[in-house]
Amino acid sequence: MNAPQPAPSPSASAAAEGDAVIAHKFGGSSVADASRYRHVATVLCERDDPVQVTVVSAMKGVTDALVALADSAAHGEDWHAAHAALHERHRSVARELLGVHADLTVAWIDAQFQELAGILGAIALLGPSGAPAKERVHGMGEVLSARLLADALRGLGQDAIALDAREVLVVGRNELGVAVDWDTSAARLSQWRAEHRQSRIVVTGFVARDAHGVATTLGRNGSDFSGAIFAALFHAAELHIWTDVDGVLSADPRVVPDAVFLPRISYSEACELAYFGAKVVHPQTMAPAIARNLPILIRNSFNPSHPGTRIDAQGDAHSAALAKGLSLVSGLALLNVEGSGMIGVPGTAERVFATLRDAQVSVVMISQGSSEHSICCVVRASQAEAGKAALERAFRQELAQGQIQSVNLETGISVLAAVGDGMAGRPGVAARFLATLARAHVNLRAIAQGASERNISVAIASSDETKALRAAHAGFWLSPQTISIGVIGPGKVGAALLDQLVENAPRLLAESNLDLRLRAIASSRRMWLGEHPPAWREHWSQAEAIDLDAFTAHVHAAHLPHAIIIDCSANPEVAERYADWLSAGIHVITPNKQAGSGPIERYRKIRAAARAGNARFRYEATVGAGLPVIQTLRDLITTGDELHSIEGIFSGTLAWLFNKFDGSQPFSALVREAHALGYTEPDPRDDLSGTDVARKLERSSRGSGSV
Numbered sequence: 001m002n003a004p005q006p007a008p009s010p011s012a013s014a015a016a017e018g019d020a021v022i023a024h025k026f027g028g029s030s031v032a033d034a035s036r037y038r039h040v041a042t043v044l045c046e047r048d049d050p051v052q053v054t055v056v057s058a059m060k061g062v063t064d065a066l067v068a069l070a071d072s073a074a075h076g077e078d079w080h081a082a083h084a085a086l087h088e089r090h091r092s093v094a095r096e097l098l099g100v101h102a103d104l105t106v107a108w109i110d111a112q113f114q115e116l117a118g119i120l121g122a123i124a125l126l127g128p129s130g131a132p133a134k135e136r137v138h139g140m141g142e143v144l145s146a147r148l149l150a151d152a153l154r155g156l157g158q159d160a161i162a163l164d165a166r167e168v169l170v171v172g173r174n175e176l177g178v179a180v181d182w183d184t185s186a187a188r189l190s191q192w193r194a195e196h197r198q199s200r201i202v203v204t205g206f207v208a209r210d211a212h213g214v215a216t217t218l219g220r221n222g223s224d225f226s227g228a229i230f231a232a233l234f235h236a237a238e239l240h241i242w243t244d245v246d247g248v249l250s251a252d253p254r255v256v257p258d259a260v261f262l263p264r265i266s267y268s269e270a271c272e273l274a275y276f277g278a279k280v281v282h283p284q285t286m287a288p289a290i291a292r293n294l295p296i297l298i299r300n301s302f303n304p305s306h307p308g309t310r311i312d313a314q315g316d317a318h319s320a321a322l323a324k325g326l327s328l329v330s331g332l333a334l335l336n337v338e339g340s341g342m343i344g345v346p347g348t349a350e351r352v353f354a355t356l357r358d359a360q361v362s363v364v365m366i367s368q369g370s371s372e373h374s375i376c377c378v379v380r381a382s383q384a385e386a387g388k389a390a391l392e393r394a395f396r397q398e399l400a401q402g403q404i405q406s407v408n409l410e411t412g413i414s415v416l417a418a419v420g421d422g423m424a425g426r427p428g429v430a431a432r433f434l435a436t437l438a439r440a441h442v443n444l445r446a447i448a449q450g451a452s453e454r455n456i457s458v459a460i461a462s463s464d465e466t467k468a469l470r471a472a473h474a475g476f477w478l479s480p481q482t483i484s485i486g487v488i489g490p491g492k493v494g495a496a497l498l499d500q501l502v503e504n505a506p507r508l509l510a511e512s513n514l515d516l517r518l519r520a521i522a523s524s525r526r527m528w529l530g531e532h533p534p535a536w537r538e539h540w541s542q543a544e545a546i547d548l549d550a551f552t553a554h555v556h557a558a559h560l561p562h563a564i565i566i567d568c569s570a571n572p573e574v575a576e577r578y579a580d581w582l583s584a585g586i587h588v589i590t591p592n593k594q595a596g597s598g599p600i601e602r603y604r605k606i607r608a609a610a611r612a613g614n615a616r617f618r619y620e621a622t623v624g625a626g627l628p629v630i631q632t633l634r635d636l637i638t639t640g641d642e643l644h645s646i647e648g649i650f651s652g653t654l655a656w657l658f659n660k661f662d663g664s665q666p667f668s669a670l671v672r673e674a675h676a677l678g679y680t681e682p683d684p685r686d687d688l689s690g691t692d693v694a695r696k697l698e699r700s701s702r703g704s705g706s707v
């Protein structure tokens with residue numbers, strides 16, 4: 001999947017440098033404004049690299065702006081204002097960075113933007129045939145950036161020079177993407193180096209030239225690849241890729257805030273993570289490094305004293321971790337070729353992939369059931385229609401004759417991959433991965449495990465992706481299990497529970513890795529929706545009108561893997577919702593006796609939903625107050641005991657009342673007292689009429705499985 005590019009031959013290197021070369025790459029996230037350029041220049045100056053090669057990206061956001069400019073021009077829209085804004089941004093960074101020495105650089109920037117305006121004008125005229133010129137526009141941010149950094153280094157008294165990669169780097173394209181012409185590039189670099197002997201060289205990332213001399217790029221995020229290419233061409237001893245995080249983490253920290261730092265990973269692990277979308281490094285970066293056994297260090301330019309992640313051939317050979325990282329690719333689609341006529345027919349899979357290859361549709365993931373009844377491939381959404389059409393053409397005859405029933409296309413798909421060398425040969429990794437996803441109620445559309453066993457990937461609906469990533473992360477690492485909680489009925493029991501929840505959440509997080517997030521409170525008339533308030537009563541006083549659908553949606557947020565609704569009301573309308581909640585994967589916990597008793601149909605629906613879904617229904621507190629009656633009864637029956645009769649005092653309230661009543665005060669006063677002490681149901685008539693006793697009996701007999 002990630003076949004390395006042909007290795008640069010040992011002769012295909014720049015004229016041997018006398019001194020050790022250390023290569024660096026700074027991404028756009030490290031160079032956003034003048035102070036960041038200054039900081040990068042300082043980091044570089046403080047190092048004693050004998051020869052220092054620094055590949056730099058465009059300033060943060062600049063490539064996006066250039067892509068938008070070229071698109072506007074191609075669509076005949078007015079691009080002048082955006083061009084002027086980008087021009088001004090560069091001028092002002094140059095002035096702030098270089099102070100009194102800025103004039104020459106600013107004049108050069110002005111010339112670059114004049115040239116850019118000329119190209120944009122040409123793109124507007126050429127329309128679709130202006131595509132090659134667009135590439136030239138896309139790469140201008142790097143040209144500007146390299147000059148700014150080189151001038152900043154010179155401003156600090158350093159012997160620095162900028163190298164426009166297009167002067168030396170020649171690339172072609174093949175099925176795997178960009179292919180470097182190592183011999184030509186190396187020859188050109190040695191020629192350039194013979195004329196430029198500076199010890200600090202700042203190289204433009206992202207840009208290159210094709211065999212015809214036309215300016216091109218290495219694809220979005222391609223400066224990491226440039227870093228590895230120039231590290232190889234310069235025979236560097238190390239490549240430091242500087243970005244805005246401490247190194248490679250177990251998942252994208254923007255999605256999984258508690259992702260853990262990985263001190264060492266292998267080239268293969270980095271390849272897999274990058275291929276499956278970990279933006280921290282571009283997928284093609286590894287190949288030149290593997291070919292030369294060049295260690296790559298991913299480091300944080302905002303925290304330069306941190307050692308970062310080391311990527312090399314060994315990785316972390318002693319790691320006990322089952323999976324090292326999780327990554328996610330969005331914007332995919334599922335193509336499914338299905339038909340009983342495929343069973344046992346050799347070569348069908350091959351035809352499917354040949355067809356897709358001929359239609360230039362790249363396949364991200366493949367899965368075929370061993371029954372051979374269907375072949376399923378995940379492709380980029382932008383290529384999916386073309387892929388479907390190509391397959392329908394290729395299998396026209398089989399479709400007409402019914403050997404193949406259909407070629408289905410489904411969009412809105414993402415692939416989640418678990419990656420790690422430690423997965424090879426260890427049973428149970430897939431089980432853990434899949435079980436965690438099942439518990440989070442994520443439906444798996446297809447599953448694939450690479451033969452290397454370094455990766456297990458699942459195709460899922462994109463709407464589930466955040467939830468799936470977080471749940472899987474919590475399943476593999478000791479990151480907290482996050483549970484979204486909604487409480488209904490903040491009466492006596494509910495309020496006490498809410499107090500306990502808020503008070504104990506920090507301790508549970510620290511001691512049990514359980515992140516309980518109180519996110520919603522509702523009564524029969526009002527509700528509050530939010531995110532774990534430190535003092536829930538204040539928020540409750542500003543509650544809005546009740547809308548149980550909105551309440552449910554908020555508790556069941558897509559980004560949180562688990563949701564629980566705790567119903568402390570005595571409201572039959574809420575009990576009506578249990579079955580739907582359970583079916584949707586929301587766990588229900590309740591001391592509300594309505595569901596356990598009440599119409600048998602409702603009860604059966606609830607039980608069926610609890611059995612079918614992945615959600616649990618917990619109602620222990622409906623009988624025996626806090627005592628574990630129901631579970632004990634169930635355990636006894638499950639392990640072979642038989643239920644002959646149930647005996648007990650079924651109403652604590654009535655027992656208390658009869659014990660107290662001696663005629664010295666009216667019965668009604670005692671009832672009032674019991675109510676005030678919290679011994680009665682919210683409506684004491686439920687106790688006095690025997691309804692509560694009846695409900696408990698009903699609950700116990702249903703709980704014992706006898707109804």
Ligand code: ADP
Pocket residue numbers: 026027028029030057221242243244245247248249250251252253254273277278279280281325
């Ligand atoms: P640069 O501009 O330096 O190339 P990028 O934005 O391209 O930076 O890549 C760095 C970002 O990659 C981080 O800010 C982080 O949000 C994201 N990222 C995604 N997956 C991971 C991961 N597994 N480990 C670390 N960062 C990751």
Ligand code: ASP
Pocket residue numbers: 027028057058063064141205206219220221222223224
């Ligand atoms: N500037 C380019 C981009 O934004 C390349 C890079 O930053 O790696 O895609």
Ligand code: MG
Pocket residue numbers: 027221224279280281
């Ligand atoms: Mg990047």
